[in-house]
Amino acid sequence: MLDAHNIGRSRPANPPVIRQLDEAAINRIAAGEVVERPASAVKELVENALDAGALRIGIDVADGGKTLIRVSDDGCGMTAADLPLALSRHATSKIDGSDLLNIHSFGFRGEALPSLGAVGRLTLTSRAAGAEAATLSVEGGRMAAVRPAALTRGTVVELRDLFFATPARLKFMRTDRAEMQAIADVVKRLALAQPQVGFTLRDVSGGEGRLLFRADPEPGDFFDALHGRVARVLGADFAENALRIDVAHDGLRLLGYAALPTYSRGSSVAQFLFVNSRPVLDRQLFGALRAGYMDVLSRDRHPAAVLNLQCDPQQVDVNVHPAKAEVRFREPALVRGLVVSGLRQALAAAGHRASTTVAGETLTAFRPEPRIYQMDRPSQPTLAQALHWQAPGFAEAPQARFEEQAPASDEPPRPLGAAKAQLHENYIIAQTASGMVIVDQHAAHERLVYQRLKAQRDSSGIAAQALLIPEIVSLSPADASRLLDAAADLAALGLVIEPFGGNAVAVRETPAILGRVDAQALLRDILDDLADLGDSTRVQARMDAVLSRMACHGSVRSGRQMRAEEMNALLREMEATPLSGQCNHGRPTYVELKLADIERLFGRR
Known part of the structure; x- marks a missing residue:
């Protein structure tokens, strides 16, 4: 047992002797x-x-x-x-x-x-x-x-x-x-x-x-071989929902596959990064991977990716650690920029696509315990069948739908189909050529508004509308200070605030695209995002977080009834909008079920 009186440094009785180890x-x-x-x-x-x-x-x-x-x-x-x-x-x-x-x-x-x-x-x-x-x-x-x-x-x-x-x-x-x-x-x-x-x-x-x-050795070029190996090591689901990445800039090239945001994981176990085919555990590269998905994943979800960064060996030092897992780049900002931009380009090019696993999970939730249906047993026609019997009260088979004019033959195909109904004032049911689509109207519109806000900001700045009477919001001293420090960034987003004495701020203008908003609720949500992101995050990340919060406040709310033309307009805009397959937090905005899957649910197959 250690004696507390003997803990500490003391001068050795004899000076240590330097020896050459064998x-x-x-x-x-x-x-x-x-x-x-x-x-x-x-x-x-x-x-x-x-x-x-x-x-x-x-x-x-x-x-x-x-x-x-x-x-x-x-x-x-x-x-x-x-x-x-x-x-x-x-x-x-x-x-x-x-x-x-x-x-x-x-x-x-x-x-x-x-x-x-x-x-x-x-x-x-x-x-x-x-x-x-x-x-x-x-x-x-x-x-x-x-x-x-x-x-x-x-x-x-x-x-x-x-x-x-x-x-x-x-x-x-x-x-x-x-x-x-x-x-x-x-x-x-x-x-x-x-x-x-x-x-x-x-x-x-x-x-x-x-x-x-x-x-076994995979045939074909690099991408074919890697796709086959990814399917073998990480599973067919990953390979089916992975986007091909191939971008180059200033002597750097990023190759591999990155999964759709809706195929995210609860941890980073499905992240494999390589530099010149050397497996590395580099914080900077993992941070860049995370930043590439920043717009489409919540903070508790992790992207899945297999990425290989190719560069001149002179541009990277692999002699940093005996295990050679850490590397040091000569131009780290260039590497980060390539990873982030390459991932964002691929995700945007995927359009409204969502991972196939979303449908699979939905079907699993629907599927009951296996049973033998009466229709599957061979039997003689019943008397009711012979007389074409109908249940009392129904003159014909019941229907609950609205009809719309069929699209002209020269119109492009509609991947998300035509709206047929709205359930619980939140979910849009659409019929496609091969099945059906269920859309979360709030999540989908939130993504659409977010993309519009970003496009508007990047092109000409977000238009603001002045409030007839400024809204005064009382805050804590720390919150007021944090919010006013970001006032210039918020003004670029169409949200103009000013100090109003003490710990209060005055909201004078709001983004016009949002229409009427609850300024107090919006400011408090923005404060939450700024606190979570911290001071070390780039201004762009802070602005995107604020835009995401604004989009949430300006989107179609759950519980709102939508007309048929509104629902179809939403579907058409989703088809034309990048990243519309998931909301700003990485959750799917729609689920697609194939007709064959639906028939299996009812024992038809």
Whole structure:
């Protein structure tokens, strides 16, 4: 137990002696930086295989990687003379040391293999073209002699008893299941980075080989291969609802797929970012991804994306951290701008499109427990059927709809169909050529007003209308100060406020496009947004947040009855407006159900 009297700094009785650490200790310390857990070892070994030009890579793991990690590849291999060098610290074939910025490979430090050999039992077996296979083992930093081996091609790296030489590290390992999940995540991330390469991951604990993950090499160009790999790794739903991203500017190019906003997730687990095909965990890139969806997602939802930023290696420093997960860009503002603008262009080009999963979730909510319907059983016609019996009170089949004139043959198709009814004074029911659409009138109109406000602001500024009698709003000192600090930005949005003595402000003009608004409620909502965004957020973000709040106040409210022409006008404007498939908070504005799905709900199929 610690004695409180002994806590603190004290002068040592004897001055410390500076010593040169031996090679084994140096390698064990290096291993602590490079190999944090079994997943780190898998990452380093698989990246070595990719650097060797492998097209198929197999990973076998036992007990969460604690007792065995074996990585086999069909790459270029090594000769017997290369093996001792490969296990020597700071020896690498990937750079010559003259330029640490011109790096085209995953690895370049020459630390992974010697570090693993320092803390585990490592065996390296390899065969280069035109040479005989050879093997070399190292245990706790002690290297054995090179011996002949049997191997057709490529390299096999086998690591047993990870951290046996540093048993204290084993106490910090998690359960076998958790470590295996971390390994699977690493393999999937690398599989997304290299869609033309095949990967298999097996759990060989207890001697039984259980396939955990398999991704065969994908054919086609980069986008075809990546789309196939995305479907395999992240699921068909992601691939079906992903938008192709391909933008370039000033030597930078962003490629990949980003999902529709209505396919958002509750966490960032479906975000995979790469720089020159290197998986990275870079705060700046993740922040740019978030900013690209700022207009279409609420703060508690996260976009899904697989994006690869290609650039000249001279423009990015990957030598920031031993694990090489962090990078530093020479022109970070240029990178951020490309990511944000590329995502916004793709989202805008998607128009009114919403993710297909919205319909699937709706059908799941509708679908009852399986049952056998009477209509499905073979039976003889009943007496009522034979006499064409009708229920009392109905002269004919009941109907509840309004009819509209059919569109002319030369009119363009209507993806959102024709309005047929309004339910609960909030939901518009429209019939399409292949099914039906249910529209949330408030959410849809909120998005339309928001897009109009932004277009008006960007073109000529938002027109304001003066109030006949200014509205006085009393606030707290902090709120009044925050609001008046943003007065210039608000004026550009058509909302003119002035101090009115004490802690009150006077609202003199409001955006004309909104018509009559409750100024006090609008100001309080704007204050909430400004407080949430904070002072570090760019002015543009603050203005967009205010516009979004204004749009909410100026949109068609729930509970309002709409005429047929109003509903159809709303549908037509949705079809012509970018991002109208989701409201400003990322929720869907409409659900589309195909006729075949509706028929299945009633047991017709």
